[in-house]
Amino acid sequence: MTGYVLQRLLQALLVCLGISVITFVMLHVAGDPAQLLVPMEASREDVELLRRQLGLDRPLPVRYLIFLGGILTGNFGRSFFSQDPALGLVLDRLPATLELALAGLGLALVVAIPLGSLAALKRGTLWDRGTTALAVGGQAMPAFWLGLMLIIVFSVKLRLLPVSGRDSPAHLVLPAATLASFLLPVLMRLTRSQMIEILGQDYIRTARAKGVGMAALIFRHALRNAWIPIVTVVGLQFGRLLGGTIVTETVFAWPGAANLAVRAIRNLDYPVVQTVVILLAFSIVVVNLLTDLVVARLDPRVRLQ
Amino acid sequence: MQASAGRPMPRVSDRGAARWIRLAWQLRVPICGALLTGVMVVAALGAPYLAPHDPLQQEITARLRPPAWMEGGSPTHLLGTDALGRDLLSRIVYGARVSLTAGVLAVVVSGIIGVGLGLLGGYFGGRADAVVNGAVSIMMAFPFMLLALTAIAVAGPSFRNIVIVLGVTTWPIYTRVVRAETLVIREREFVLAARALGGGAGRIMLRHILPNLASTLLVLGSLEVARMIILESFLSFLGLGVPPPTPSWGGMLGEGRIHMLSKWWIATFPGLAIFLATLGITFVGDGLRDLLDPRLKDSLLGREAAGQG
Numbered sequence: 096m097t098g099y100v101l102q103r104l105l106q107a108l109l110v111c112l113g114i115s116v117i118t119f120v121m122l123h124v125a126g127d128p129a130q131l132l133v134p135m136e137a138s139r140e141d142v143e144l145l146r147r148q149l150g151l152d153r154p155l156p157v158r159y160l161i162f163l164g165g166i167l168t169g170n171f172g173r174s175f176f177s178q179d180p181a182l183g184l185v186l187d188r189l190p191a192t193l194e195l196a197l198a199g200l201g202l203a204l205v206v207a208i209p210l211g212s213l214a215a216l217k218r219g220t221l222w223d224r225g226t227t228a229l230a231v232g233g234q235a236m237p238a239f240w241l242g243l244m245l246i247i248v249f250s251v252k253l254r255l256l257p258v259s260g261r262d263s264p265a266h267l268v269l270p271a272a273t274l275a276s277f278l279l280p281v282l283m284r285l286t287r288s289q290m291i292e293i294l295g296q297d298y299i300r301t302a303r304a305k306g307v308g309m310a311a312l313i314f315r316h317a318l319r320n321a322w323i324p325i326v327t328v329v330g331l332q333f334g335r336l337l338g339g340t341i342v343t344e345t346v347f348a349w350p351g352a353a354n355l356a357v358r359a360i361r362n363l364d365y366p367v368v369q370t371v372v373i374l375l376a377f378s379i380v381v382v383n384l385l386t387d388l389v390v391a392r393l394d395p396r397v398r399l400q
Numbered sequence: 401m402q403a404s405a406g407r408p409m410p411r412v413s414d415r416g417a418a419r420w421i422r423l424a425w426q427l428r429v430p431i432c433g434a435l436l437t438g439v440m441v442v443a444a445l446g447a448p449y450l451a452p453h454d455p456l457q458q459e460i461t462a463r464l465r466p467p468a469w470m471e472g473g474s475p476t477h478l479l480g481t482d483a484l485g486r487d488l489l490s491r492i493v494y495g496a497r498v499s500l501t502a503g504v505l506a507v508v509v510s511g512i513i514g515v516g517l518g519l520l521g522g523y524f525g526g527r528a529d530a531v532v533n534g535a536v537s538i539m540m541a542f543p544f545m546l547l548a549l550t551a552i553a554v555a556g557p558s559f560r561n562i563v564i565v566l567g568v569t570t571w572p573i574y575t576r577v578v579r580a581e582t583l584v585i586r587e588r589e590f591v592l593a594a595r596a597l598g599g600g601a602g603r604i605m606l607r608h609i610l611p612n613l614a615s616t617l618l619v620l621g622s623l624e625v626a627r628m629i630i631l632e633s634f635l636s637f638l639g640l641g642v643p644p645p646t647p648s649w650g651g652m653l654g655e656g657r658i659h660m661l662s663k664w665w666i667a668t669f670p671g672l673a674i675f676l677a678t679l680g681i682t683f684v685g686d687g688l689r690d691l692l693d694p695r696l697k698d699s700l701l702g703r704e705a706a707g708q709g
Contacts (some may be wrong), residue, residue: 106537113538135512147535174572231686235679238672239637243657248665258661338545342634357638360553368550375543383541 099391107384114376119162122365123155150195165382166373172366174359181366186376191261192340192351198267199274199334200329207279208325212288212313219363226283233280238339242273242346244287259348270347278332283385285328323393330386334379426530430690433683440677443496451490455647459485463665482655488666491647492673498636498648499677500705501564503628507621509567515617519605521575522582532579536572544569548631552640558643562635566628570650576611576619585609615692622685625677633674649674 147153150161165171171181214226238391250258257266279304293299296316337353344354352371359367424431429481443450465481466472479488521532551565585591586609594608635641636650637657642650651671 109534110537110541115533116539117538117542117547121547121554124435224518232679235626235675237620237633237674237678239634240667240674243653243660243667243671247660247668251661252663334541334543339410341543341545341549347640353546357549360546361639363553368546371549372546372626373545375546376541376700377544379541 097392100388103384103387110376110380114380115163115166115373116159116368117400118372118376120124121163122261122289122369123151123158123176134305142295171370171373174363174367176362179195181370184367184371185355188352188355191349192344192353193342194267195270195274195349195351196336196340198271198371199339200278203275203282204325204329206275206280208286208318212290214283214287214320215290216313218260218291223287226287230280230283231346233276238273238276239339239346241276242269242343245269246346252324256383261350270343270349273346274336274339278329281328281332281335282325285325289318291323293317293320323390328388330382330389331342333382334384337375337379403418407536427687429683430687433680433685433687434488436676436680437684439529440496440500440680443493444500446570447494447497448488451487452476453487453490454489455494456488456645457484459487459656461485464659467665480548480663480668482652482666483659488652488669491652492649493645495649495652495670495673496602496677497557498642498646499632499674500631502559502566502632502642503625503681505563506566506570506628506632507624509563510515510569510571510624511574511621512577513567514571515578515613517571518575518578518583519582519609522579523586523605524581536575539569539572540568545634546633548635549638552635557640557643559646562632562641566631570624570631572630573624574617574620577616578604581616582609583612585612588589615688619685619689619692622688626685627683629674629678630679 102283119288143152150158153161163179169182171185173179174181174184177184203211210226211230216224217223246258249256256268260266299312299316304310309390340349340351341353341357343349344351345357352375356368358364360370426589447455459481462486463481464483465474465477465485467478470480476487477487479492481487488575510619517532521529548565548569551569553562555561557563584606591604591608594604596646599608633648633650633653636648637654639651639654641650642648643657652670653667653674654661656668656670660667
């Protein structure tokens with residue numbers, strides 16, 4: 096196990112390094128912050144002065160090392176616009192994003208596991224076909240449009256829920272539903288196929304023959320074995336969930352980190368953009384690593400491969 | 401080949417029309433998909449002949465008109481007009497051009513990158529494979545949407561840049577599939593034979609391994625076109641896509657959003673177009689998988705058997 100942990104840890108570190116290189120190249124080589132910061136009528140000398148102040152005149156490898164050092168010491172630079180430290184700006188917004196992500200994930204699980212299990216139990220029936228159709232339709236649905244339609248129906252026509260913002264639990268309902276739509280199809284299909292496989296196994300037949308009730312059969316015997324792959328997929332889909340927060344926060348003006356990032360991208364506020372990109376990417380790496388380790392802990396076949 | 405045995409064989413007792421109807425019923429989902437996709441292709445190709453109005457023509461006296469069937473609507477603007485008095489239906493018909501071409505071209509770009517890297521990693525193994533694998537891991541960990549948004553913002557929004565950015569950020573899915581398959585195929589007899597006969601690595605990869613991946617890639621590519629259309633429309637929705645006034649479905653959604661609270665139709669119809677287009681293409685992709693992937697023959701035959709019993 097220790098060897099496996101070390102190997103995965105090293106891999107994760109290399110991936111983080113690669114992420115920092117790509118981010119650096121994209122923002123510091125492809126774009127020129129100095130050009131953006133100076134007013135149109137600025138002279139060439141002014142631009143040069145600013146470039147020197149920002150350290151943009153140094154050779155690229157040196158600039159990369161400074162950039163990397165900044166990441167390691169938590170110094171991500173200051174926002175071009177508000178002049179606040181970029182890290183603080185992003186960290187302030189993180190709780191809202193986490194709240195949304197957890198609500199969306201929870202909702203997706205609460206809907207997908209029962210629906211997927213039922214589809215597996217009533218395989219081939221109208222119910223099964225209905226949930227499959229829902230999964231296919233969900234995958235083709237542009238989530239930002241779904242969000243807008245939810246607003247039109249539930250906020251404008253029915254006046255049940257608020258349009259945007261984050262002032263009360265009611266504000267969370269529509270964004271969470273929109274975010275859940277990113278994971279729902281995948282989780283529903285997975286639960287269905289897992290349950291079909293498990294329900295065909297000998298120990299389920301034995302339990303059934305012993306007269307175990309349907310509810311106990313599903314919850315005590317079948318789901319228990321289905322949740323390992325479900326946890327794995329949730330971990331691996333964490334990036335998709337974060338991608339979903341970008342769409343969701345934009346549509347509902349949710350005051351989270353992703354919303355901040357989209358605004359910073361529009362304004363070409365590089366320090367804020369790179370902070371969000373790096374933090375999100377690193378957290379995806381960490382979650383994937385943890386998922387792998389948990390799975391290896393639970394299932395010895397993985398680490399002995 | 402194993403695939404030839406996989407066709408659903410019509411029963412002998414079936415005759416003429418009954419057989420065709422049964423086949424059509426079995427293939428109802430891909431047929432619906434093909435119809436939806438066909439409508440989109442026809443709209444894109446024939447936009448100048450099909451659209452009732454010039455999509456850019458602004459009619460100041462007819463701003464924010466509701467659809468024809470609502471009060472205040474008129475048959476001249478079937479789906480109503482936007483804030484500048486432009487005909488929504490005409491803009492949706494023209495918008496098919498942007499979505500379809502961006503989707504297909506982005507898949508071509510990402511497919512070339514992804515398949516190329518997958519072949520290299522899978523065929524050569526060792527260090528080349530480690531590099532390819534590392535690149536895939538890095539790309540998979542990136543918050544893809546932020547990467548694409550940032551790249552567009554830096555490069556400037558334009559049709560060409562969208563295709564390039566979508567292509568460059570979505571290739572890992574092909575690499576993973578191609579690499580895994582290549583690892584298996586390179587050990588097969590016909591590849592070993594080609595190598596023994598002195599075939600070069602490039603020739604073996606392109607002439608012997610790639611054709612074996614064609615059906616898998618066709619299915620994957622068609623499903624990816626649907627995903628690219630959604631991504632392109634989201635970029636346009638944020639104003640980071642095809643610049644106005646070119647009509648694009650995502651851009652129309654973004655403009656319609658401002659008036660969403662009172663004029664629901666401006667944001668609803670372009671989104672419906674995106675949904676139907678991606679649904680149609682997904683159905684076609686699923687249908688292709690059912691036809692080309694031999695694993696499915698079992699379930700198709702299984703359904704036949706159940707029907708007989």
